[in-house]
Amino acid sequence: MIEFKNVTKVYTTGTEAVHDATFSIDKGEFAFLVGSSGSGKSTLIKLILKEEEANSGNIIINGKDITYLKPKRVPYLRRSMGVVFQDFRLLPDKTVYENVAFAMYIVKSTPKHIRRRVPDVLAQVGLTEKAKMYPNELSGGEQQRVALARALVNNPSMIIADEPTGNLDPDTAWDIMNLLTDINARGTTVVMATHAKDIVNTMKKRVIQINKGIIVRDDKKGGYNSEV
Amino acid sequence: MRFNGFTYLISEGFSNVFKNKKGTVISLITMICAMFMFGAAFAIGQNVNHVMEQVQASQGIEVFILDDATDEQTNTLEAEIKKIDGVSTVTYKSKEQALESAKEAFKEYPDAIAGYTEEYIFPASFIVMLTDLSKAEGVESTIATLENVKNIRSSNDTMNTLLKISNGIRIAIIVVFAGLLVIAMTIISNTIKLTVHARRKEISIMKYVGATNSFIRGPFLVEGIIIGFVAACITIALVTIAYDYVVAGIEASDILQTMNITLLHYSEILKMVSVVYVILGIGIGMFGSAFSMKKYLEV
Numbered sequence: 001m002i003e004f005k006n007v008t009k010v011y012t013t014g015t016e017a018v019h020d021a022t023f024s025i026d027k028g029e030f031a032f033l034v035g036s037s038g039s040g041k042s043t044l045i046k047l048i049l050k051e052e053e054a055n056s057g058n059i060i061i062n063g064k065d066i067t068y069l070k071p072k073r074v075p076y077l078r079r080s081m082g083v084v085f086q087d088f089r090l091l092p093d094k095t096v097y098e099n100v101a102f103a104m105y106i107v108k109s110t111p112k113h114i115r116r117r118v119p120d121v122l123a124q125v126g127l128t129e130k131a132k133m134y135p136n137e138l139s140g141g142e143q144q145r146v147a148l149a150r151a152l153v154n155n156p157s158m159i160i161a162d163e164p165t166g167n168l169d170p171d172t173a174w175d176i177m178n179l180l181t182d183i184n185a186r187g188t189t190v191v192m193a194t195h196a197k198d199i200v201n202t203m204k205k206r207v208i209q210i211n212k213g214i215i216v217r218d219d220k221k222g223g224y225n226s227e228v
Numbered sequence: 229m230r231f232n233g234f235t236y237l238i239s240e241g242f243s244n245v246f247k248n249k250k251g252t253v254i255s256l257i258t259m260i261c262a263m264f265m266f267g268a269a270f271a272i273g274q275n276v277n278h279v280m281e282q283v284q285a286s287q288g289i290e291v292f293i294l295d296d297a298t299d300e301q302t303n304t305l306e307a308e309i310k311k312i313d314g315v316s317t318v319t320y321k322s323k324e325q326a327l328e329s330a331k332e333a334f335k336e337y338p339d340a341i342a343g344y345t346e347e348y349i350f351p352a353s354f355i356v357m358l359t360d361l362s363k364a365e366g367v368e369s370t371i372a373t374l375e376n377v378k379n380i381r382s383s384n385d386t387m388n389t390l391l392k393i394s395n396g397i398r399i400a401i402i403v404v405f406a407g408l409l410v411i412a413m414t415i416i417s418n419t420i421k422l423t424v425h426a427r428r429k430e431i432s433i434m435k436y437v438g439a440t441n442s443f444i445r446g447p448f449l450v451e452g453i454i455i456g457f458v459a460a461c462i463t464i465a466l467v468t469i470a471y472d473y474v475v476a477g478i479e480a481s482d483i484l485q486t487m488n489i490t491l492l493h494y495s496e497i498l499k500m501v502s503v504v505y506v507i508l509g510i511g512i513g514m515f516g517s518a519f520s521m522k523k524y525l526e527v
Binding site for chain 1: 432433434435439440
């Protein structure tokens with residue numbers, strides 16, 4: 001599903017953010033990307049999203065080598081993945097319903113399909129009641145659930161989450177984690193970059209740890225080991 | 229499915245116009261100002277051309293015919309003059325007509341030509357009109373070589389001066405035109421850049437959700453086109469009012485009336501101005517938003 005082969009990324013400033021990274025995440029897996037700030041987690045996410053270009057090595061997503069993907073094809077790559085960020089990134093002047101429907105407009109779904117699908121997803125994240133509210137009327141956890149609904153609405157094969165619980169209090173963070181677990185249980189691959197030690201330790205999922213750009217650990221059922 | 233995309237594009241473009249009121253107003257005002265100046269330069273240019281045409285049309289060369297030339301020789305001369313490149317019309321002026329026009333010219337001072345009215349002492353001539361003032365010298369020297377020509381009277385200096393003035397004005401207008409175009413494009417592209425910058429978050433979200441560049445650009449283009457079109461319409465209205473006012477003022481002046489020169493009526497340039505404006509407005513709006521978006525699409 002996601003395969004990195006000897007990937008190295010050096011920014012134009014000279015910083016080597018990722019050095020010779022090799023790992024693969026299979027379909028239906030739940031994987032944590034852990035590491036301290038500046039370790040290269042975000043760069044890994046950006047490489048998966050094709051927001052940054054690798055300097056060397058190959059990145060294969062859904063069986064396709066995206067290393068030399070034409071810029072024009074990037075939007076189609078991103079449609080195969082749902083993305084969730086720490087800062088939610090919702091459109092402030094659109095309602096919850098519109099924010100989710102927006103992702104469907106973009107991939108040119110029919111209005112009929114949108115009308116059916118959006119309420120389903122909102123129900124899945126438990127926001128049916130809040131469909132007509134605006135993001136600033138919602139709590140952080142609710143906003144993140146809207147972002148999750150948006151990520152899910154086009155049935156992506158994987159969810160890429162960059163510190164999705166970073167701005168949330170522990171209880172709310174667990175709500176989001178439960179949703180992600182639920183989504184994963186339905187067969188969607190989940191890749192989540194995080195700092196949250198307790199979440200990683202409790203979930204007992206695969207952990208890929210990166211430190212100073214180097215993958216230092218890859219445990220099938222690991223915990224967050226910040227000592228390494 | 230396509231239709232859905234199209235409706236999205238149009239409705240989103242329209243709602244952008246209203247959502248972003250400040251940006252819309254700034255863009256509108258800058259566009260109207262630039263296009264108004266543009267229109268002024270255009271109107272002046274068209275009128276200068278028009279006036280020059282009239283002045284040129286009234287500038288002829290008078291070719292006097294030898295008194296002893298036969299009718300046949302006169303006809304030959306006429307045919308030869310007509311053949312010269314740059315000659316538009318040749319009108320015969322008989323001795324009788326020459327006398328009549330002399331009488332007419334001196335009608336307030338009949339004494340001045342008192343002794344000359346009985347005989348036809350004024351020679352017959354051809355009034356030669358030119359297609360183009362710049363060919364005057366060539367035509368004149370060619371005529372001078374023909375037979376039965378007594379002498380030639382032309383207003384060479386006037387012609388040259390007029391030619392210089394009209395060329396100078398044309399060049400000045402082209403320079404002003406080009407300058408204004410650059411200024412207008414710069415201001416508008418910057419204004420739209422601000423608009424796009426204000427919406428960079430929205431654009432980056434669209435990119436992450438998998439929107440293609442053309443999909444993102446679409447509503448902004450529609451927005452630019454709408455603003456450009458509205459600006460064009462408003463400018464046309466403003467120019468119409470201003471033009472009639474200014475032209476009425478100028479035409480009332482003595483000089484133009486004495487010279488028997490008219491300015492273009494607005495309806496004569498309206499069609500041209502409207503076409504230019506609509507193309508310009510839509511073009512500036514469209515390219516302005518396309519160029520200013522480029523940077524933000526590289527996410």
